[in-house]
Amino acid sequence: MAVALRCARLVDVEAGAVLPDRTVVIEGDRIAAVRPGGEPLPEGMRLIDLGEASLAPGLIDLHTHLVGPAACGDFLQELKLSGAQLALDGVAHARDTLHAGFTTVRDVGTFHAFVDVALRDAIDRGIVPGPRMAVAGAFVGVSTGGGMIVGLTPGIELPRHYRLGSVRDVPDVRERVRELLTGGADVIKLIATGAVLTSGTVPGAPELREEQIRAAVEEAQWYGAYVAAHAHGAEGIKWAIRAGVRSIEHGTELDDESIELMLEHGTYLSADIWWSDWLNKHPEQFDDEQRAKNDAATERQRQSFAKAVRAGVRVGFGTDAGCFPHGLQTRQLATMCEWGMTPLQALRAATLTSAECMGWEDRVGSIAPGKYADLVAVTGDPQDPASFNDVRFVMKGGEVVRDDLPAAVPSVSGERTV
The missing domain is CATH 3.20.20.140 (Metal-dependent hydrolases)
Structure with a gap:
C-alpha cells in the first residue's frame, strides 16, 4: 500500500529552497511523487502527518x-x-x-x-x-x-x-x-x-x-x-x-x-x-x-x-x-x-x-521521484543547522525507523498515523 508523508516544510536541496506544505507519496521503498499538501490523496492511502515538522532528505x-x-x-x-x-x-x-x-x-x-x-x-x-x-x-x-x-x-x-x-x-x-x-x-x-x-x-x-x-x-x-x-x-x-x-x-x-x-x-x-x-x-x-x-x-x-x-x-x-x-x-x-x-x-x-x-545520485540525496524514500524530519527551522542535532523522525527505504515527534505537534490534517 502506498504511504503519504505530509509536512509543513520540505527542504528541496536541488533548488536550494524550503517549500511550504508538501506531501511525499511513497510506493514500496521509493518516492513516487511530491505534491502540494492541499491536494487530495487517493482513497485508502495511508497518511503519516508530520504536523509542523520539516522534512529533508536522509x-x-x-x-x-x-x-x-x-x-x-x-x-x-x-x-x-x-x-x-x-x-x-x-x-x-x-x-x-x-x-x-x-x-x-x-x-x-x-x-x-x-x-x-x-x-x-x-x-x-x-x-x-x-x-x-x-x-x-x-x-x-x-x-x-x-x-x-x-x-x-x-x-x-x-x-x-x-x-x-x-x-x-x-x-x-x-x-x-x-x-x-x-x-x-x-x-x-x-x-x-x-x-x-x-x-x-x-x-x-x-x-x-x-x-x-x-x-x-x-x-x-x-x-x-x-x-x-x-x-x-x-x-x-x-x-x-x-x-x-x-x-x-x-x-x-x-x-x-x-x-x-x-x-x-x-x-x-x-x-x-x-x-x-x-x-x-x-x-x-x-x-x-x-x-x-x-x-x-x-x-x-x-x-x-x-x-x-x-x-x-x-x-x-x-x-x-x-x-x-x-x-x-x-x-x-x-x-x-x-x-x-x-x-x-x-x-x-x-x-x-x-x-x-x-556515484549514488540516482538513488539518494534528494526528495525526488524514483529515489529511495530516505527521509528525516526536525521540529525546528531547517535553515538553522542546530535543528538537525535533534532529528525526530527517520525513514529509510519507506520504513519508519525512528519516530520521536511529539504527539502534541499541531497537525496539518488534524490526524497523524504511524
Whole structure:
C-alpha cells in the first residue's frame, strides 16, 4: 500500500529552497511523487502527518569508521577485540548513525579487513538496522603509515587481516586493490600522507607516491570503483588529484594550486572540520602527540575548507565519525556554516553533493521521484543547522525507523498515523 508523508516544510536541496506544505507519496521503498499538501490523496492511502515538522532528505556522511572502538586514540585497543566483537560493536554504531538521520554512509577503512563488508551485508539483508553503506574493506598505505596499527614492540608480527592493505610498490598496490574489490569492497581508501592520530607519522608528509596512487585508480576503474585519498599535506593532495582520485579526505593544507587542480579534475573535498572541537573537550582520550598535531591542523584545515568553498570546489560532508562517538555528526553542519557555507549549502553538501561523490545520485540525496524514500524530519527551522542535532523522525527505504515527534505537534490534517 502506498504511504503519504505530509509536512509543513520540505527542504528541496536541488533548488536550494524550503517549500511550504508538501506531501511525499511513497510506493514500496521509493518516492513516487511530491505534491502540494492541499491536494487530495487517493482513497485508502495511508497518511503519516508530520504536523509542523520539516522534512529533508536522509543525510549522508562520506567519512565514517563504523568498525572499531569509537572515541579512542589508542589504536592498540583494537587488538583486544575479535572480529565478532568488532562486528557487533559496529551494529550499535550503525544504529546510532541511522537514528541520527544518516541513511547513507561511506565507510572509509578498517584495521581488521572486511568486517565492514560483513556489516554492510547484514544491513542490506535486513538482519540489523543501519544506513546504506559503501565500504573500503581496509586502509591501503605504507607499513608504518597513517592507516596501520603502530606502536608495537619491534619483532611482533600482526595477523594478515590487520596488515592486508600494507604496500611497498606499484605491483603491491595493484594486487591489494584487486584483493579488496574482489573481497567485497565498494571503494578504495588510500592513505596518501601521514595522519593526526597515528603515532610517529607527519600529517604533511607524503606516504604514497603519485605513481602508486595512479595504479590504484587504474585498477579500481576496471572494477567500476573509485579511490578516496586521505591527504593532509599539499604535495600529497596534489599527487592524489593528478592521479585521478574521486575525493580528498581532510584536505588540511590546500594551497592555490591544489584548489585549481580540484576544479580542473572535478575532485570532491570531504573535510572533517568539526570533530577537533570534540577532541578538545575530551583531551583525556588522546595522547600528547595526537593533541599537538590536532592543534597544529585545526585552524589550517578550516581555512582550507573556506578557501575551497569560495572557489567553488565540490564539497561533500565527511566527519571522521568513529574518532568521536557515532551519532554526533550533524554538529558539523554549523561548523561548515561558520566557515563559508549557507545553511542550505551545508545541507546540500550532506545530501546531494555527497550522493554525487559516491556515484549514488540516482538513488539518494534528494526528495525526488524514483529515489529511495530516505527521509528525516526536525521540529525546528531547517535553515538553522542546530535543528538537525535533534532529528525526530527517520525513514529509510519507506520504513519508519525512528519516530520521536511529539504527539502534541499541531497537525496539518488534524490526524497523524504511524
